[in-house]
Amino acid sequence: MSDEIVELTASQAAAAVHAGELDPGELFETYRARAAADTLNAYLWVSDRTPAGPPAGEPAATSSPLGGVPLAVKDLFCTEGVPSQAGSRILEGYRPPYSATVVRRLAQAGAPLLGKTNQDEFAMGSSNENSGFGPVRNPWDETRVPGGSSGGSAAAVAAGLAPWAIGTDTGGSVRQPAALCGIVGLKPTYGACSRFGMIAFASSLDQAGPLTRDVTDAALLLRHMVGRDPRDSTSLEFPEPIELPTREDLRGIRLGVPDELVGEGGGVQDGVRRSFEQTLELARGLGATVEPCRLPHAPHALSAYYLIAPAEASANLARFDGVRYGLRVDSGADLVSMYSRTRAAGFGPEVKRRIMLGTYALSSGYYDAYYGTALRVRTKIAEDFRTAFQSFDFVVTPTSPWTAFELGAKLEDPLAMYLNDFCTVPMPLAGIPAISIPSGLSEGLPVGFQLAGPAFSENRLLAAAYALERAIGFDSSPARRRDPGGSTP
Amino acid sequence: MNATEYEPVIGLEIHVQLKTRTKMFCGCELSFGEEPNVHTCPVCLGLPGTLPVLNARAVHFGLMIGLALGCEIAGRSQFHRKNYFYPDLPKGYQISQYDVPLCTGGHLGDVRIHRVHLEEDAAKLVHASASGRIHGAERSAVDFNRGGTPLVEIVTEPDVHSAEEARDWLGLLRSTLRVLGVSDVNMDEGSLRCDANVSVRPAGSSGLGTKTELKNMNSFRFLAQGINAEVERQVGLLRAGEQVVQETLHFDPRSGLLTALRSKEEAHDYRYFPEPDLVPLVATPEMVEAARAALPELPAARAQRFERELGLPADRAHELAFRTELADYFEQALAADGSDLDPIALANWIPPLIERIGSDTDPAQSLVSPASLAGLVKLVSARQVSTTAARDVLTRLVAEGGDPAAIVEQEGLGAISDADGGLAEIVAAALAADPDAADKVRAGNMKAIGPLVGYVMRETKGRADGGEVTRLIREQLGLG
Numbered sequence: 001m002s003d004e005i006v007e008l009t010a011s012q013a014a015a016a017v018h019a020g021e022l023d024p025g026e027l028f029e030t031y032r033a034r035a036a037a038d039t040l041n042a043y044l045w046v047s048d049r050t051p052a053g054p055p056a057g058e059p060a061a062t063s064s065p066l067g068g069v070p071l072a073v074k075d076l077f078c079t080e081g082v083p084s085q086a087g088s089r090i091l092e093g094y095r096p097p098y099s100a101t102v103v104r105r106l107a108q109a110g111a112p113l114l115g116k117t118n119q120d121e122f123a124m125g126s127s128n129e130n131s132g133f134g135p136v137r138n139p140w141d142e143t144r145v146p147g148g149s150s151g152g153s154a155a156a157v158a159a160g161l162a163p164w165a166i167g168t169d170t171g172g173s174v175r176q177p178a179a180l181c182g183i184v185g186l187k188p189t190y191g192a193c194s195r196f197g198m199i200a201f202a203s204s205l206d207q208a209g210p211l212t213r214d215v216t217d218a219a220l221l222l223r224h225m226v227g228r229d230p231r232d233s234t235s236l237e238f239p240e241p242i243e244l245p246t247r248e249d250l251r252g253i254r255l256g257v258p259d260e261l262v263g264e265g266g267g268v269q270d271g272v273r274r275s276f277e278q279t280l281e282l283a284r285g286l287g288a289t290v291e292p293c294r295l296p297h298a299p300h301a302l303s304a305y306y307l308i309a310p311a312e313a314s315a316n317l318a319r320f321d322g323v324r325y326g327l328r329v330d331s332g333a334d335l336v337s338m339y340s341r342t343r344a345a346g347f348g349p350e351v352k353r354r355i356m357l358g359t360y361a362l363s364s365g366y367y368d369a370y371y372g373t374a375l376r377v378r379t380k381i382a383e384d385f386r387t388a389f390q391s392f393d394f395v396v397t398p399t400s401p402w403t404a405f406e407l408g409a410k411l412e413d414p415l416a417m418y419l420n421d422f423c424t425v426p427m428p429l430a431g432i433p434a435i436s437i438p439s440g441l442s443e444g445l446p447v448g449f450q451l452a453g454p455a456f457s458e459n460r461l462l463a464a465a466y467a468l469e470r471a472i473g474f475d476s477s478p479a480r481r482r483d484p485g486g487s488t489p
Numbered sequence: 490m491n492a493t494e495y496e497p498v499i500g501l502e503i504h505v506q507l508k509t510r511t512k513m514f515c516g517c518e519l520s521f522g523e524e525p526n527v528h529t530c531p532v533c534l535g536l537p538g539t540l541p542v543l544n545a546r547a548v549h550f551g552l553m554i555g556l557a558l559g560c561e562i563a564g565r566s567q568f569h570r571k572n573y574f575y576p577d578l579p580k581g582y583q584i585s586q587y588d589v590p591l592c593t594g595g596h597l598g599d600v601r602i603h604r605v606h607l608e609e610d611a612a613k614l615v616h617a618s619a620s621g622r623i624h625g626a627e628r629s630a631v632d633f634n635r636g637g638t639p640l641v642e643i644v645t646e647p648d649v650h651s652a653e654e655a656r657d658w659l660g661l662l663r664s665t666l667r668v669l670g671v672s673d674v675n676m677d678e679g680s681l682r683c684d685a686n687v688s689v690r691p692a693g694s695s696g697l698g699t700k701t702e703l704k705n706m707n708s709f710r711f712l713a714q715g716i717n718a719e720v721e722r723q724v725g726l727l728r729a730g731e732q733v734v735q736e737t738l739h740f741d742p743r744s745g746l747l748t749a750l751r752s753k754e755e756a757h758d759y760r761y762f763p764e765p766d767l768v769p770l771v772a773t774p775e776m777v778e779a780a781r782a783a784l785p786e787l788p789a790a791r792a793q794r795f796e797r798e799l800g801l802p803a804d805r806a807h808e809l810a811f812r813t814e815l816a817d818y819f820e821q822a823l824a825a826d827g828s829d830l831d832p833i834a835l836a837n838w839i840p841p842l843i844e845r846i847g848s849d850t851d852p853a854q855s856l857v858s859p860a861s862l863a864g865l866v867k868l869v870s871a872r873q874v875s876t877t878a879a880r881d882v883l884t885r886l887v888a889e890g891g892d893p894a895a896i897v898e899q900e901g902l903g904a905i906s907d908a909d910g911g912l913a914e915i916v917a918a919a920l921a922a923d924p925d926a927a928d929k930v931r932a933g934n935m936k937a938i939g940p941l942v943g944y945v946m947r948e949t950k951g952r953a954d955g956g957e958v959t960r961l962i963r964e965q966l967g968l969g
Contacts, residue, residue, distance in 0.1 A: 199537040204765035318581020362760035
């Protein structure tokens with residue numbers, strides 16, 4: 001029975017609970033046991049008991065919209081009384097006194113917390129190797145990375161250690177690990193989901209998003225994530241309900257392929273390119289038109305991103321000073337030495353690198369040249385997309401230029417690592433939504449296909465992704481059929 | 490040889506704690522001397538994942554202040570992060586306004602306003618040391634009750650040219666803010682804090698010298714003392730051929746000395762950048778109109794009205810209007826006894842009242858009701874009691890309260906007049922007792938009248954009216 005349960009998508013599991021065919025306690029326990037036996041280092045904390053039942057005044061699992069289907073949550077979401085460390089040693093053992101709005105909404109809708117997933121420290125990374133708690137392994141090949149920064153969430157969903165998960169995307173941190181792990185990842189429009197309770201990396205870019213086995217699951221989860229939150233001034237009411245996708249064709253849909261991202265400059269692997277081209281063929285077969293489009297400033301997105309995000313991070317991470325919570329390394333000397341010892345011991349090298357970059361970019365005398373210029377590029381990129389969406393419904397690219405690479409392969413070369421985000425960074429800079437779906441395998445490793453649409457086009461995006469998903473017919477089951485001992489299938 | 494004369498050039502930076510119910514960016518109530526760390530929440534403690542939400546009431550108060558100071562209101566202003574490490578700042582940055590403040594320009598009295606902006610207060614540090622300051626402290630504790638209290642910062646142009654002017658202008662600002670009802674404006678408790686940027690320049694020149702920033706002058710007296718001390722120090726340096734160094738100085742009220750604060754790492758780089766957790770602040774015409782509608786009559790306008798409509802001299806009009814409680818008391822007394830009370834005569838009785846109740850006391854809190862002061866002034870104007878006797882009656886009123894007419898009656902302090910028959914005899918006795926003085930007055934030396942009047946006042950125990958006595962002396966000496 002346990003294997004059959006794990007083969008259900010989250011939506012199917014919820015439907016089975018609603019139909020009285022599946023006991024939500026058994027569902028939770030099945031995943032709890034699998035998560036507890038995790039050998040991928042995907043989890044940093046796993047719930048030790050099945051939820052006793054819904055809190056007073058809330059519907060039982062059998063009648064709640066999400067049917068009691070348990071949820072894996074990226075470590076950086078605050079969860080009341082449960083470790084929330086953002087993958088960093090500086091927050092080791094930190095248990096917040098409150099829960100993030102998105103986590104609370106999903107729990108109220110019937111998705112109880114299953115566990116907290118590993119991630120790159122403070123969401124800074126594209127391979128999950130920057131976690132303060134060790135790297136996560138890719139269930140398709142355990143010698144390889146799962147992508148990052150939401151690598152734990154992606155690996156857990158791909159390996160069947162969670163029915164579904166949430167992560168956060170700042171420059172690609174939901175979409176890229178989804179691509180490398182062969183699952184679906186959606187970054188919503190900036191402001192669609194509350195950021196309250198998300199330990200911030202780059203506040204003007206961070207956005208929560210679902211990581212799921214298929215597009216329907218993504219839509220179902222997103223439906224209960226969006227909405228204005230009075231505690232987040234940048235959140236907005238989503239203009240329409242999120243629909244479950246049913247569309248089976250792409251007739252009349254115009255797809256734009258930006259040469260700036262997909263052309264030679266992007267360094268796209270041959271296998272990834274082949275899968276991308278095949279997907280475009282499938283799209284044409286479903287009735288879509290595929291034309292080149294222009295995003296003239298997109299090649300500068302990465303440079304702008306690596307100024308804006310570190311600048312915001314340098315301020316966001318200033319609060320980790322050892323005074324009130326988390327790690328404190330006190331020599332007994334003075335305050336400043338306590339600050340610097342705490343931060344020296346608590347932050348990993350990539351976090352330190354970005355704090356220094358960001359501090360420098362904001363410094364008096366450099367602000368205009370760096371941060372100011374980056375903001376102007378950001379405006380241009382948003383304009384590029386607006387122009388493109390006058391002629392196209394969606395802009396499409398490979399999600400990542402590469403499939404999952406070997407652990408350690410890019411660790412010594414931060415710039416090569418940053419190129420992972422080449423195709424995913426422009427969208428958060430423009431605040432627009434984008435989804436990654438698995439488009440096939442290249443040498444046994446999953447490839448992601450990305451669609452980006454205008455702000456608040458999530459329903460259309462999900463519908464198109466759903467039609468493509470059906471046409472592609474990707475088989476995600478090999479990653480769930482690993483030998484629990486840890487060898488690859 | 491003539492030493493160069495120097496002229497102080499002073500600009501003020503005032504922080505005002507707003508009297509909202511809750512903090513600037515969270516729902517915690519403001520604190521009034523409660524135990525430490527009881528008015529806190531994840532937001533004002535800067536816990537990971539929390540976000541600020543702007544207090545609409547604080548914006549309303551900020552707009553009221555801007556309008557009261559005649560500022561231009563920005564339709565769209567911006568919050569920034571001001572970054573620095575200090576334990577009183579749990580986020581590692583203060584949310585403040587930087588290049589686009591809520592209000593710019595304007596003036597109060599003769600001093601131009603540079604800008605008015607909104608920000609959040611830091612938490613309070615309590616240092617365990619003899620001085621209460623961080624230097625030499627063994628331990629420091631943080632009280633986050635104050636952290637996140639809404640603040641308005643008001644920055645003036647360098648239009649002030651003496652310590653006394655600075656003190657008086659701050660008094661005017663305080664009354665203005667008090668009338669607006671936006672703050673307790675109490676310097677002791679820190680709800681009104683004033684820093685001064687001080688430089689000096691050769692008198693008559695128009696350039697600006699190197700300035701220093703003076704902090705911690707937490708009373709009107711200390712503000713004047715601190716500025717005077719600093720002006721003297723700077724002039725001393727320049728006369729000795731030395732340079733003024735740009736630095737921040739801390740005023741020690743006990744010694745009256747200024748000491749350099751943060752002498753090392755002086756130049757902070759706050760790395761301001763737009764606060765991404767807040768959307769720009771849009772002041773809609775409706776919000777501005779609501780703030781304008783909430784404005785009461787302001788002290789400067791009230792002083793003008795006292796001059797124009799009541800005929801008070803400018804000095805007296807300012808003295809009353811710039812202390813709202815005095816102006817309120819004055820107007821209540823004026824209204825208490827309607828038609829024929831002379832506003833100028835009434836206004837002249839406010840300073841003697843203040844002298845008796847203490848300059849920091851609100852007369853409304855004294856035993857002298859506005860009606861009884863009005864009654865007393867009316868008795869004086871009707872010459873039913875002499876000015877001298879009325880002062881004694883006022884002293885009694887301050888000590889015991891009561892009705893001035895009853896006190897006059899009871900104590901037999903009613904004015905002695907010619908009509909009573911007694912005064913002319915006493916005047917005659919005075920002339921007889923001092924024939925020298927009488928001769929001098931008769932010869933036209935009116936200065937000599939003093940001893941004669943004094944004699945009458947002694948004999949009548951001050952109940953005689955001075956004018957009436959003078960008239961009778963002249964009459965009896967045949968001076969018409």
